[in-house]
Amino acid sequence: MANPDLVSSTDTILTVDHLTMRFGGLIAINDLSFKARRGEITALIGPNGAGKTTVFNCITGFYKPTEGMITLTHTDGSHYLLERLPGHSVSWKAKVARTFQNIRLFSGMTILENLLVAQHNRLMIASGFTIGGLIGLPNFRRAEGEAVDKAKYWLEKVGLTDRADDPAGDLPYGAQRRLEIARAMCTGPVLLCLDEPAAGLNPRESLELNELLLSIREIDKTSLLLIEHDMSVVMQISDHVVVLDYGTKIADGLPEAVRNDPKVIAAYLGVEDDDVEKIEAQVGL
Template identity: 65%
Template sequence: MSASIKDNVSEPGRWDESPVLTVENLTMRFGGLVAVDDLSFNVGRGDITALIGPNGAGKTTVFNCVTGFYKPTEGRIIMRHGSAISDAEVRKLTESGEQSMSTAEGAIFLLERMPDFCISRDAKVARTFQNIRLFGGMTVLENLLVAQHNALMAASGFTIGGIFNLPGFRKARQKSIDKAVYWLEHIRLKERADEPAAALPYGDQRRLEIARAMCTDPQLLCLDEPAAGLNPRESSELNELLQFIRSEAGTSVLLIEHDMGVVMEISDHVVVLDYGEKISDGSADYVRNDPSVIAAYLGVEDEEVAEAEAEAAAAAAAAAAAASAAGQTMSGGEPAGEQETKP
Protein backbone atom coordinates (compact mmCIF):
# COMPACT_ATOMS: atom_id res chain seq x y z
CA MET A 1 0.00 0.00 0.00
CA SER A 2 1.21 3.44 -0.75
CA ALA A 3 -1.59 5.43 0.80
CA SER A 4 0.70 7.49 3.02
CA ILE A 5 -0.03 11.15 3.15
CA LYS A 6 2.85 13.19 1.82
CA ASP A 7 2.96 16.61 3.38
CA ASN A 8 5.25 18.36 5.76
CA VAL A 9 3.10 18.11 8.90
CA SER A 10 2.57 14.34 8.97
CA GLU A 11 4.40 11.61 10.75
CA PRO A 12 4.08 8.42 8.72
CA GLY A 13 2.66 5.55 10.73
CA ARG A 14 1.00 2.19 10.57
CA TRP A 15 -2.29 3.88 9.79
CA ASP A 16 -0.91 4.57 6.32
CA GLU A 17 -0.31 0.89 5.66
CA SER A 18 -3.90 -0.31 5.90
CA PRO A 19 -6.31 2.56 6.21
CA VAL A 20 -10.00 1.81 6.62
CA LEU A 21 -10.86 5.37 5.64
CA THR A 22 -8.86 7.74 3.50
CA VAL A 23 -9.82 11.37 3.21
CA GLU A 24 -8.13 12.93 0.19
CA ASN A 25 -7.93 16.62 -0.63
CA LEU A 26 -11.24 17.25 1.07
CA THR A 27 -12.46 20.82 0.65
CA MET A 28 -15.79 22.12 1.87
CA ARG A 29 -16.87 25.66 1.12
CA PHE A 30 -20.01 27.36 2.35
CA GLY A 31 -20.31 30.34 0.04
CA GLY A 32 -17.15 32.30 0.68
CA LEU A 33 -16.24 30.46 3.85
CA VAL A 34 -13.75 27.64 3.52
CA ALA A 35 -14.59 25.30 6.41
CA VAL A 36 -12.21 22.53 5.37
CA ASP A 37 -9.28 23.25 3.10
CA ASP A 38 -7.54 20.49 1.14
CA LEU A 39 -7.49 18.03 4.01
CA SER A 40 -5.97 14.57 3.67
CA PHE A 41 -5.55 11.92 6.33
CA ASN A 42 -5.82 8.19 6.90
CA VAL A 43 -7.77 6.32 9.56
CA GLY A 44 -5.98 3.07 10.33
CA ARG A 45 -7.85 -0.20 10.48
CA GLY A 46 -8.48 -1.12 14.11
CA ASP A 47 -7.10 2.18 15.41
CA ILE A 48 -8.69 4.83 17.54
CA THR A 49 -8.05 8.02 15.62
CA ALA A 50 -8.75 11.38 17.20
CA LEU A 51 -9.57 14.49 15.23
CA ILE A 52 -8.80 17.50 17.38
CA GLY A 53 -8.58 21.23 16.97
CA PRO A 54 -9.88 24.48 18.43
CA ASN A 55 -13.56 25.40 18.12
CA GLY A 56 -14.50 26.16 14.54
CA ALA A 57 -11.54 24.26 13.11
CA GLY A 58 -13.83 22.22 10.84
CA LYS A 59 -13.88 18.90 12.67
CA THR A 60 -17.62 18.40 12.58
CA THR A 61 -17.67 19.47 8.94
CA VAL A 62 -15.27 16.61 8.19
CA PHE A 63 -17.64 14.25 9.98
CA ASN A 64 -20.59 15.60 8.07
CA CYS A 65 -18.78 14.99 4.79
CA VAL A 66 -17.76 11.47 5.78
CA THR A 67 -21.28 10.49 6.84
CA GLY A 68 -23.08 12.04 3.89
CA PHE A 69 -24.61 15.01 5.66
CA TYR A 70 -22.80 17.32 3.28
CA LYS A 71 -21.58 16.76 -0.24
CA PRO A 72 -17.95 17.92 -0.23
CA THR A 73 -17.05 20.72 -2.61
CA GLU A 74 -13.97 18.78 -3.65
CA GLY A 75 -12.14 15.67 -2.65
CA ARG A 76 -12.45 11.96 -2.31
CA ILE A 77 -13.42 9.88 0.73
CA ILE A 78 -12.51 6.23 0.36
CA MET A 79 -13.84 3.52 2.63
CA ARG A 80 -12.09 0.14 2.30
CA HIS A 81 -13.62 -3.07 3.61
CA GLY A 82 -10.49 -5.13 3.02
CA SER A 83 -6.94 -4.57 4.14
CA ALA A 84 -5.29 -5.47 0.83
CA ILE A 85 -7.13 -3.28 -1.62
CA SER A 86 -4.74 -1.79 -4.13
CA ASP A 87 -4.67 1.82 -5.26
CA ALA A 88 -5.28 0.65 -8.81
CA GLU A 89 -8.69 -0.68 -7.81
CA VAL A 90 -9.56 2.58 -6.07
CA ARG A 91 -8.56 4.45 -9.19
CA LYS A 92 -10.69 2.12 -11.30
CA LEU A 93 -13.72 2.81 -9.09
CA THR A 94 -13.11 6.55 -9.18
CA GLU A 95 -12.93 6.56 -12.95
CA SER A 96 -15.97 4.31 -13.33
CA GLY A 97 -18.23 6.93 -11.73
CA GLU A 98 -19.88 4.31 -9.54
CA GLN A 99 -20.47 4.63 -5.79
CA SER A 100 -18.95 1.33 -4.81
CA MET A 101 -17.19 -1.71 -6.16
CA SER A 102 -16.56 -5.13 -4.72
CA THR A 103 -13.16 -6.66 -5.31
CA ALA A 104 -11.60 -9.97 -4.34
CA GLU A 105 -10.06 -8.28 -1.29
CA GLY A 106 -13.25 -6.56 -0.17
CA ALA A 107 -15.55 -3.75 -1.16
CA ILE A 108 -14.52 -0.13 -1.77
CA PHE A 109 -16.88 2.80 -1.32
CA LEU A 110 -16.57 6.40 -2.38
CA LEU A 111 -18.55 8.05 0.40
CA GLU A 112 -18.83 11.46 -1.22
CA ARG A 113 -20.99 9.90 -3.91
CA MET A 114 -23.37 8.03 -1.62
CA PRO A 115 -26.68 9.06 0.01
CA ASP A 116 -26.54 9.03 3.80
CA PHE A 117 -28.58 5.92 4.52
CA CYS A 118 -26.38 3.90 2.13
CA ILE A 119 -23.25 5.07 3.96
CA SER A 120 -24.61 3.41 7.07
CA ARG A 121 -26.25 0.42 5.39
CA ASP A 122 -23.60 -0.53 2.83
CA ALA A 123 -20.35 1.27 3.64
CA LYS A 124 -20.84 0.49 7.35
CA VAL A 125 -19.95 3.88 8.76
CA ALA A 126 -21.88 4.87 11.89
CA ARG A 127 -21.83 8.14 13.75
CA THR A 128 -23.05 9.96 16.82
CA PHE A 129 -23.63 13.67 17.29
CA GLN A 130 -22.44 16.32 19.74
CA ASN A 131 -25.98 16.62 21.04
CA ILE A 132 -27.77 13.43 21.93
CA ARG A 133 -30.09 12.22 19.20
CA LEU A 134 -31.74 9.17 20.66
CA PHE A 135 -35.33 8.39 19.79
CA GLY A 136 -36.51 9.64 23.16
CA GLY A 137 -40.06 8.34 22.93
CA MET A 138 -38.97 4.81 22.12
CA THR A 139 -37.62 2.32 24.59
CA VAL A 140 -33.92 1.65 25.07
CA LEU A 141 -34.27 -1.71 23.33
CA GLU A 142 -36.23 -0.26 20.42
CA ASN A 143 -33.50 2.30 19.86
CA LEU A 144 -31.08 -0.55 19.33
CA LEU A 145 -33.53 -2.41 17.08
CA VAL A 146 -34.02 0.57 14.77
CA ALA A 147 -30.31 0.34 14.09
CA GLN A 148 -30.87 -3.21 12.82
CA HIS A 149 -33.77 -2.18 10.62
CA ASN A 150 -32.40 -3.43 7.32
CA ALA A 151 -31.66 -6.95 8.50
CA LEU A 152 -35.05 -7.19 10.20
CA MET A 153 -36.87 -5.70 7.25
CA ALA A 154 -35.37 -8.21 4.85
CA ALA A 155 -36.05 -11.09 7.24
CA SER A 156 -39.66 -10.04 7.71
CA GLY A 157 -40.27 -10.23 3.96
CA PHE A 158 -40.94 -6.51 3.94
CA THR A 159 -43.28 -6.61 6.93
CA ILE A 160 -45.67 -9.32 5.73
CA GLY A 161 -43.82 -11.95 7.74
CA GLY A 162 -43.64 -9.50 10.61
CA ILE A 163 -47.39 -9.09 10.86
CA PHE A 164 -48.02 -12.82 10.77
CA ASN A 165 -45.01 -13.55 12.94
CA LEU A 166 -43.53 -16.16 10.61
CA PRO A 167 -40.69 -18.39 11.86
CA GLY A 168 -38.04 -16.71 9.68
CA PHE A 169 -38.89 -13.35 11.16
CA ARG A 170 -39.05 -14.70 14.70
CA LYS A 171 -35.53 -16.03 14.29
CA ALA A 172 -34.21 -12.77 12.90
CA ARG A 173 -35.93 -10.84 15.64
CA GLN A 174 -34.43 -13.04 18.31
CA LYS A 175 -31.02 -12.55 16.76
CA SER A 176 -31.37 -8.79 16.75
CA ILE A 177 -32.64 -8.77 20.32
CA ASP A 178 -29.65 -10.90 21.32
CA LYS A 179 -27.31 -8.43 19.72
CA ALA A 180 -29.06 -5.53 21.43
CA VAL A 181 -28.85 -7.29 24.79
CA TYR A 182 -25.15 -8.00 24.21
CA TRP A 183 -24.51 -4.29 23.87
CA LEU A 184 -26.86 -3.40 26.71
CA GLU A 185 -24.85 -5.65 28.99
CA HIS A 186 -21.68 -3.87 27.99
CA ILE A 187 -23.10 -0.46 28.72
CA ARG A 188 -24.79 -1.82 31.86
CA LEU A 189 -28.29 -0.84 30.84
CA LYS A 190 -29.87 -4.26 30.45
CA GLU A 191 -32.22 -3.72 33.39
CA ARG A 192 -33.55 -0.54 31.83
CA ALA A 193 -34.17 -1.99 28.35
CA ASP A 194 -37.90 -1.29 28.40
CA GLU A 195 -37.75 2.26 29.70
CA PRO A 196 -38.07 5.21 27.36
CA ALA A 197 -34.63 6.35 26.25
CA ALA A 198 -35.36 9.92 27.31
CA ALA A 199 -35.68 8.78 30.94
CA LEU A 200 -32.02 7.72 31.19
CA PRO A 201 -29.37 9.90 32.81
CA TYR A 202 -27.13 11.86 30.49
CA GLY A 203 -24.09 9.59 30.69
CA ASP A 204 -26.21 6.50 30.01
CA GLN A 205 -27.78 8.19 27.02
CA ARG A 206 -24.31 8.88 25.63
CA ARG A 207 -23.30 5.24 25.98
CA LEU A 208 -26.63 4.10 24.57
CA GLU A 209 -25.98 6.20 21.48
CA ILE A 210 -22.65 4.47 20.98
CA ALA A 211 -24.27 1.07 21.50
CA ARG A 212 -26.94 1.98 18.98
CA ALA A 213 -24.32 2.97 16.45
CA MET A 214 -22.54 -0.34 17.09
CA CYS A 215 -25.76 -2.25 16.37
CA THR A 216 -25.46 -1.21 12.73
CA ASP A 217 -22.31 -3.41 12.61
CA PRO A 218 -20.05 -0.57 11.55
CA GLN A 219 -16.50 -0.97 10.30
CA LEU A 220 -15.89 2.64 11.21
CA LEU A 221 -17.49 4.41 14.15
CA CYS A 222 -17.42 8.21 14.09
CA LEU A 223 -18.02 9.83 17.48
CA ASP A 224 -18.51 13.56 17.76
CA GLU A 225 -17.39 14.63 21.24
CA PRO A 226 -18.51 11.52 23.09
CA ALA A 227 -17.10 12.75 26.39
CA ALA A 228 -18.74 16.18 26.32
CA GLY A 229 -20.57 16.86 29.55
CA LEU A 230 -19.52 13.63 31.24
CA ASN A 231 -18.23 13.55 34.79
CA PRO A 232 -14.83 11.89 35.39
CA ARG A 233 -16.35 8.52 36.28
CA GLU A 234 -18.57 8.48 33.19
CA SER A 235 -15.63 9.62 31.14
CA SER A 236 -13.51 6.68 32.24
CA GLU A 237 -16.42 4.31 31.54
CA LEU A 238 -16.50 5.77 28.06
CA ASN A 239 -12.79 5.09 27.61
CA GLU A 240 -13.34 1.48 28.59
CA LEU A 241 -16.23 1.18 26.18
CA LEU A 242 -14.18 2.60 23.30
CA GLN A 243 -11.28 0.30 24.03
CA PHE A 244 -13.67 -2.62 24.20
CA ILE A 245 -15.11 -1.64 20.83
CA ARG A 246 -11.69 -1.53 19.29
CA SER A 247 -10.40 -4.76 20.78
CA GLU A 248 -13.50 -6.96 20.80
CA ALA A 249 -15.64 -5.73 17.94
CA GLY A 250 -12.64 -4.84 15.76
CA THR A 251 -14.27 -1.58 14.76
CA SER A 252 -12.07 1.36 13.86
CA VAL A 253 -12.97 4.52 15.71
CA LEU A 254 -12.68 8.13 14.55
CA LEU A 255 -13.49 10.61 17.26
CA ILE A 256 -13.67 14.33 17.78
CA GLU A 257 -12.80 15.22 21.32
CA HIS A 258 -11.86 18.25 23.37
CA ASP A 259 -10.98 16.33 26.50
CA MET A 260 -7.23 15.93 26.08
CA GLY A 261 -7.14 13.34 28.83
CA VAL A 262 -9.36 11.08 26.77
CA VAL A 263 -7.53 11.82 23.53
CA MET A 264 -4.02 11.21 24.82
CA GLU A 265 -5.01 8.14 26.78
CA ILE A 266 -6.81 6.14 24.14
CA SER A 267 -5.80 7.43 20.71
CA ASP A 268 -3.39 5.59 18.47
CA HIS A 269 -3.30 8.40 15.99
CA VAL A 270 -4.17 12.07 16.25
CA VAL A 271 -4.99 14.52 13.46
CA VAL A 272 -5.01 18.20 14.36
CA LEU A 273 -7.01 20.79 12.45
CA ASP A 274 -6.89 24.54 12.70
CA TYR A 275 -8.91 26.89 10.49
CA GLY A 276 -9.86 23.98 8.26
CA GLU A 277 -6.29 22.95 7.59
CA LYS A 278 -4.31 20.07 8.96
CA ILE A 279 -1.48 21.31 11.16
CA SER A 280 -0.28 18.03 12.54
CA ASP A 281 -0.84 14.30 12.06
CA GLY A 282 0.80 11.48 13.93
CA SER A 283 0.94 9.51 17.15
CA ALA A 284 -0.23 11.12 20.38
CA ASP A 285 3.38 11.75 21.40
CA TYR A 286 4.31 13.28 18.08
CA VAL A 287 1.34 15.62 18.17
CA ARG A 288 1.85 16.52 21.80
CA ASN A 289 5.38 17.70 21.05
CA ASP A 290 4.64 19.39 17.76
CA PRO A 291 5.33 23.14 18.27
CA SER A 292 2.63 24.18 15.81
CA VAL A 293 0.03 22.22 17.79
CA ILE A 294 1.27 23.70 21.03
CA ALA A 295 1.04 27.16 19.58
CA ALA A 296 -2.34 26.77 17.93
CA TYR A 297 -4.20 24.53 20.23
CA LEU A 298 -2.78 23.29 23.47
CA GLY A 299 -1.47 26.70 24.45
CA VAL A 300 2.04 27.28 25.76
CA GLU A 301 3.45 24.60 28.01
CA ASP A 302 4.68 25.20 31.57
CA GLU A 303 8.41 24.85 30.81
CA GLU A 304 8.07 27.26 27.96
CA VAL A 305 6.26 29.70 30.18
CA ALA A 306 9.15 29.40 32.64
CA GLU A 307 11.65 29.93 29.84
CA ALA A 308 9.78 32.96 28.61
CA GLU A 309 9.62 34.38 32.12
CA ALA A 310 13.36 33.87 32.58
CA GLU A 311 14.03 35.64 29.32
CA ALA A 312 11.77 38.51 30.31
CA ALA A 313 13.44 38.79 33.70
CA ALA A 314 16.85 38.88 32.02
CA ALA A 315 15.63 41.55 29.65
CA ALA A 316 14.25 43.58 32.56
CA ALA A 317 17.52 43.30 34.41
CA ALA A 318 19.37 44.42 31.30
CA ALA A 319 17.00 47.32 30.89
CA ALA A 320 17.40 48.31 34.51
CA ALA A 321 21.16 48.11 34.16
CA ALA A 322 21.01 50.25 31.04
CA ALA A 323 18.77 52.74 32.79
CA SER A 324 21.02 53.08 35.80
CA ALA A 325 24.02 53.28 33.50
CA ALA A 326 22.37 56.20 31.73
CA GLY A 327 22.14 57.96 35.07
CA GLN A 328 18.35 57.83 35.43
CA THR A 329 16.77 58.38 38.85
CA MET A 330 15.61 55.34 40.87
CA SER A 331 11.95 56.38 40.85
CA GLY A 332 11.71 56.35 37.05
CA GLY A 333 13.60 53.06 36.56
CA GLU A 334 11.41 50.66 38.57
CA PRO A 335 8.06 51.13 36.82
CA ALA A 336 9.70 51.06 33.43
CA GLY A 337 11.22 47.69 34.30
CA GLU A 338 7.82 46.35 35.47
CA GLN A 339 6.21 47.27 32.19
CA GLU A 340 8.88 45.55 30.19
CA THR A 341 8.53 42.26 32.06
CA LYS A 342 4.77 42.03 31.83
CA PRO A 343 4.30 40.91 28.23
Protein backbone atom coordinates in the same frame (compact mmCIF):
# COMPACT_ATOMS: atom_id res chain seq x y z
CA MET B 1 -1.42 0.25 21.35
CA ALA B 2 -3.44 -1.32 18.61
CA ASN B 3 -3.69 -5.04 18.30
CA PRO B 4 -0.73 -5.88 16.04
CA ASP B 5 -2.32 -8.75 14.16
CA LEU B 6 -5.19 -6.52 13.15
CA VAL B 7 -3.08 -3.75 11.83
CA SER B 8 -0.50 -3.58 9.18
CA SER B 9 0.78 -0.23 8.10
CA THR B 10 -0.83 -0.56 4.69
CA ASP B 11 -4.27 -1.50 5.95
CA THR B 12 -6.18 1.74 5.62
CA ILE B 13 -9.88 1.86 6.38
CA LEU B 14 -10.64 5.49 5.63
CA THR B 15 -8.84 7.73 3.17
CA VAL B 16 -9.70 11.39 3.09
CA ASP B 17 -8.16 12.82 -0.03
CA HIS B 18 -7.85 16.56 -0.76
CA LEU B 19 -11.13 17.29 0.94
CA THR B 20 -12.34 20.88 0.62
CA MET B 21 -15.64 22.20 1.88
CA ARG B 22 -16.75 25.75 1.17
CA PHE B 23 -19.87 27.45 2.46
CA GLY B 24 -20.17 30.45 0.17
CA GLY B 25 -16.99 32.39 0.84
CA LEU B 26 -16.10 30.52 4.01
CA ILE B 27 -13.60 27.72 3.66
CA ALA B 28 -14.48 25.27 6.42
CA ILE B 29 -12.04 22.59 5.31
CA ASN B 30 -9.08 23.36 3.12
CA ASP B 31 -7.43 20.57 1.15
CA LEU B 32 -7.42 18.05 3.98
CA SER B 33 -5.88 14.63 3.48
CA PHE B 34 -5.40 11.95 6.10
CA LYS B 35 -5.74 8.23 6.59
CA ALA B 36 -7.28 6.21 9.37
CA ARG B 37 -5.94 2.68 9.82
CA ARG B 38 -8.04 -0.38 10.48
CA GLY B 39 -8.18 -1.50 14.07
CA GLU B 40 -6.98 1.83 15.40
CA ILE B 41 -8.50 4.73 17.24
CA THR B 42 -7.86 7.87 15.24
CA ALA B 43 -8.56 11.16 16.96
CA LEU B 44 -9.40 14.36 15.16
CA ILE B 45 -8.63 17.32 17.37
CA GLY B 46 -8.37 21.06 17.04
CA PRO B 47 -9.65 24.32 18.54
CA ASN B 48 -13.29 25.34 18.26
CA GLY B 49 -14.33 26.05 14.71
CA ALA B 50 -11.43 24.12 13.21
CA GLY B 51 -13.78 22.13 10.96
CA LYS B 52 -13.80 18.78 12.78
CA THR B 53 -17.55 18.29 12.74
CA THR B 54 -17.64 19.41 9.10
CA VAL B 55 -15.25 16.55 8.30
CA PHE B 56 -17.66 14.17 10.04
CA ASN B 57 -20.59 15.61 8.17
CA CYS B 58 -18.79 15.02 4.88
CA ILE B 59 -17.87 11.45 5.87
CA THR B 60 -21.43 10.56 6.84
CA GLY B 61 -23.10 12.16 3.83
CA PHE B 62 -24.67 15.20 5.52
CA TYR B 63 -22.64 17.54 3.35
CA LYS B 64 -21.51 17.04 -0.21
CA PRO B 65 -17.88 18.16 -0.21
CA THR B 66 -16.93 20.92 -2.64
CA GLU B 67 -13.86 18.98 -3.69
CA GLY B 68 -12.09 15.80 -2.78
CA MET B 69 -12.73 12.17 -2.18
CA ILE B 70 -13.51 10.07 0.88
CA THR B 71 -12.91 6.37 0.42
CA LEU B 72 -13.83 3.61 2.81
CA THR B 73 -12.23 0.21 2.32
CA HIS B 74 -13.65 -3.03 3.66
CA THR B 75 -11.49 -6.05 4.52
CA ASP B 76 -12.67 -7.81 1.35
CA GLY B 77 -11.12 -4.97 -0.63
CA SER B 78 -14.34 -3.33 -1.74
CA HIS B 79 -14.32 0.46 -1.85
CA TYR B 80 -17.07 2.94 -1.11
CA LEU B 81 -16.89 6.57 -2.13
CA LEU B 82 -18.71 8.03 0.83
CA GLU B 83 -19.34 11.43 -0.70
CA ARG B 84 -21.40 9.83 -3.44
CA LEU B 85 -23.57 7.48 -1.40
CA PRO B 86 -27.19 8.40 -0.63
CA GLY B 87 -27.86 9.02 3.08
CA HIS B 88 -28.97 5.63 4.31
CA SER B 89 -26.34 3.66 2.34
CA VAL B 90 -23.54 5.17 4.42
CA SER B 91 -24.69 2.95 7.23
CA TRP B 92 -26.23 0.04 5.34
CA LYS B 93 -23.70 -0.45 2.54
CA ALA B 94 -20.47 1.23 3.64
CA LYS B 95 -21.03 0.37 7.32
CA VAL B 96 -20.09 3.67 8.86
CA ALA B 97 -21.89 4.73 12.03
CA ARG B 98 -21.73 8.00 13.88
CA THR B 99 -22.93 9.82 16.95
CA PHE B 100 -23.50 13.53 17.40
CA GLN B 101 -22.22 16.20 19.73
CA ASN B 102 -25.75 16.66 21.00
CA ILE B 103 -27.72 13.56 21.88
CA ARG B 104 -30.06 12.36 19.16
CA LEU B 105 -31.77 9.33 20.60
CA PHE B 106 -35.35 8.50 19.69
CA SER B 107 -36.48 9.67 23.09
CA GLY B 108 -40.07 8.50 22.78
CA MET B 109 -39.07 4.91 22.04
CA THR B 110 -37.80 2.41 24.55
CA ILE B 111 -34.12 1.70 24.93
CA LEU B 112 -34.52 -1.72 23.34
CA GLU B 113 -36.44 -0.23 20.42
CA ASN B 114 -33.68 2.28 19.86
CA LEU B 115 -31.28 -0.63 19.44
CA LEU B 116 -33.67 -2.54 17.19
CA VAL B 117 -34.22 0.44 14.90
CA ALA B 118 -30.50 0.35 14.27
CA GLN B 119 -30.90 -3.16 12.84
CA HIS B 120 -33.79 -2.10 10.62
CA ASN B 121 -32.63 -3.30 7.22
CA ARG B 122 -31.83 -6.84 8.25
CA LEU B 123 -35.19 -7.15 10.02
CA MET B 124 -37.07 -5.52 7.17
CA ILE B 125 -35.70 -8.04 4.71
CA ALA B 126 -36.33 -10.95 7.06
CA SER B 127 -39.90 -9.79 7.60
CA GLY B 128 -40.48 -9.89 3.83
CA PHE B 129 -41.12 -6.15 3.97
CA THR B 130 -43.61 -6.42 6.82
CA ILE B 131 -46.09 -8.87 5.28
CA GLY B 132 -44.09 -11.90 6.41
CA GLY B 133 -43.61 -10.35 9.82
CA LEU B 134 -47.35 -9.92 10.23
CA ILE B 135 -48.08 -13.58 9.65
CA GLY B 136 -45.15 -14.56 11.82
CA LEU B 137 -42.81 -16.34 9.40
CA PRO B 138 -40.26 -18.46 11.32
CA ASN B 139 -37.49 -16.79 9.38
CA PHE B 140 -38.54 -13.38 10.73
CA ARG B 141 -38.89 -14.68 14.26
CA ARG B 142 -35.34 -16.00 14.13
CA ALA B 143 -34.03 -12.71 12.74
CA GLU B 144 -35.85 -10.79 15.43
CA GLY B 145 -34.47 -13.11 18.10
CA GLU B 146 -30.96 -12.47 16.82
CA ALA B 147 -31.57 -8.73 16.77
CA VAL B 148 -32.75 -8.81 20.37
CA ASP B 149 -29.68 -10.86 21.34
CA LYS B 150 -27.40 -8.33 19.74
CA ALA B 151 -29.26 -5.52 21.50
CA LYS B 152 -28.85 -7.40 24.80
CA TYR B 153 -25.13 -7.82 24.21
CA TRP B 154 -24.76 -4.06 23.81
CA LEU B 155 -27.06 -3.26 26.71
CA GLU B 156 -24.88 -5.46 28.87
CA LYS B 157 -21.78 -3.74 27.61
CA VAL B 158 -23.02 -0.24 28.37
CA GLY B 159 -24.67 -1.34 31.61
CA LEU B 160 -28.30 -0.60 30.75
CA THR B 161 -29.78 -4.12 30.74
CA ASP B 162 -32.21 -3.50 33.57
CA ARG B 163 -33.65 -0.40 31.90
CA ALA B 164 -34.30 -1.95 28.47
CA ASP B 165 -38.01 -1.16 28.45
CA ASP B 166 -37.82 2.43 29.71
CA PRO B 167 -38.20 5.34 27.30
CA ALA B 168 -34.76 6.44 26.15
CA GLY B 169 -35.54 10.04 27.09
CA ASP B 170 -35.79 9.09 30.78
CA LEU B 171 -32.15 8.06 31.08
CA PRO B 172 -29.62 10.36 32.75
CA TYR B 173 -27.21 12.18 30.48
CA GLY B 174 -24.23 9.86 30.76
CA ALA B 175 -26.35 6.78 30.12
CA GLN B 176 -27.87 8.43 27.05
CA ARG B 177 -24.38 8.96 25.65
CA ARG B 178 -23.53 5.30 26.20
CA LEU B 179 -26.82 4.25 24.62
CA GLU B 180 -26.00 6.32 21.55
CA ILE B 181 -22.75 4.43 21.15
CA ALA B 182 -24.55 1.11 21.66
CA ARG B 183 -27.12 2.07 19.05
CA ALA B 184 -24.44 3.06 16.55
CA MET B 185 -22.69 -0.29 17.18
CA CYS B 186 -25.94 -2.20 16.58
CA THR B 187 -25.80 -1.14 12.93
CA GLY B 188 -22.72 -3.41 12.68
CA PRO B 189 -20.26 -0.75 11.53
CA VAL B 190 -16.64 -1.23 10.46
CA LEU B 191 -15.92 2.40 11.29
CA LEU B 192 -17.50 4.21 14.22
CA CYS B 193 -17.31 8.01 14.18
CA LEU B 194 -17.85 9.65 17.56
CA ASP B 195 -18.35 13.39 17.84
CA GLU B 196 -17.15 14.43 21.31
CA PRO B 197 -18.29 11.34 23.17
CA ALA B 198 -16.86 12.59 26.47
CA ALA B 199 -18.59 15.99 26.38
CA GLY B 200 -20.46 16.61 29.61
CA LEU B 201 -19.28 13.43 31.33
CA ASN B 202 -17.83 13.45 34.82
CA PRO B 203 -14.31 12.03 35.31
CA ARG B 204 -15.55 8.60 36.35
CA GLU B 205 -17.93 8.34 33.38
CA SER B 206 -15.11 9.54 31.17
CA LEU B 207 -12.92 6.67 32.38
CA GLU B 208 -15.71 4.16 31.73
CA LEU B 209 -16.04 5.61 28.26
CA ASN B 210 -12.34 5.02 27.60
CA GLU B 211 -12.74 1.39 28.56
CA LEU B 212 -15.81 1.03 26.36
CA LEU B 213 -14.02 2.53 23.37
CA LEU B 214 -10.95 0.35 23.87
CA SER B 215 -13.14 -2.72 24.12
CA ILE B 216 -14.97 -1.76 20.91
CA ARG B 217 -11.59 -1.68 19.22
CA GLU B 218 -10.28 -4.91 20.74
CA ILE B 219 -13.32 -7.15 21.05
CA ASP B 220 -15.71 -5.89 18.41
CA LYS B 221 -12.91 -5.24 15.91
CA THR B 222 -14.30 -1.88 14.92
CA SER B 223 -12.08 1.03 13.98
CA LEU B 224 -12.86 4.37 15.56
CA LEU B 225 -12.59 7.95 14.45
CA LEU B 226 -13.25 10.42 17.19
CA ILE B 227 -13.47 14.14 17.69
CA GLU B 228 -12.54 15.04 21.22
CA HIS B 229 -11.77 18.08 23.32
CA ASP B 230 -10.97 16.13 26.45
CA MET B 231 -7.21 15.68 26.15
CA SER B 232 -7.12 12.91 28.74
CA VAL B 233 -9.31 10.80 26.46
CA VAL B 234 -7.30 11.67 23.38
CA MET B 235 -3.91 10.99 24.88
CA GLN B 236 -4.89 7.81 26.70
CA ILE B 237 -6.69 5.89 24.02
CA SER B 238 -5.84 7.18 20.57
CA ASP B 239 -3.34 5.41 18.38
CA HIS B 240 -3.09 8.25 15.92
CA VAL B 241 -3.97 11.94 16.13
CA VAL B 242 -4.82 14.41 13.36
CA VAL B 243 -4.87 18.08 14.33
CA LEU B 244 -6.92 20.65 12.44
CA ASP B 245 -6.83 24.41 12.68
CA TYR B 246 -8.89 26.71 10.47
CA GLY B 247 -9.76 23.76 8.25
CA THR B 248 -6.13 22.89 7.57
CA LYS B 249 -4.20 19.93 8.89
CA ILE B 250 -1.36 21.16 11.10
CA ALA B 251 -0.16 17.87 12.55
CA ASP B 252 -0.63 14.15 12.05
CA GLY B 253 1.04 11.38 14.01
CA LEU B 254 1.38 9.58 17.32
CA PRO B 255 -0.22 11.26 20.35
CA GLU B 256 3.15 11.96 22.03
CA ALA B 257 4.59 13.56 18.93
CA VAL B 258 1.52 15.69 18.34
CA ARG B 259 1.41 16.85 21.93
CA ASN B 260 4.86 18.39 21.66
CA ASP B 261 4.40 19.89 18.23
CA PRO B 262 4.90 23.68 18.45
CA LYS B 263 2.20 24.35 15.86
CA VAL B 264 -0.31 22.42 17.89
CA ILE B 265 0.66 24.21 21.06
CA ALA B 266 0.36 27.52 19.26
CA ALA B 267 -3.06 26.62 17.85
CA TYR B 268 -4.35 25.54 21.24
CA LEU B 269 -2.77 28.00 23.61
CA GLY B 270 -2.16 30.96 21.34
CA VAL B 271 1.23 32.67 21.10
CA GLU B 272 2.83 35.96 22.05
CA ASP B 273 2.04 38.82 19.70
CA ASP B 274 5.65 38.94 18.52
CA ASP B 275 5.56 35.33 17.42
CA VAL B 276 2.33 35.45 15.49
CA GLU B 277 3.88 36.09 12.11
CA LYS B 278 6.56 33.50 12.61
CA ILE B 279 4.08 30.83 13.63
CA GLU B 280 1.68 31.76 10.86
CA ALA B 281 4.47 31.38 8.34
CA GLN B 282 5.19 27.94 9.75
CA VAL B 283 1.55 26.92 9.69
CA GLY B 284 1.24 28.25 6.18
CA LEU B 285 -1.44 30.87 6.66
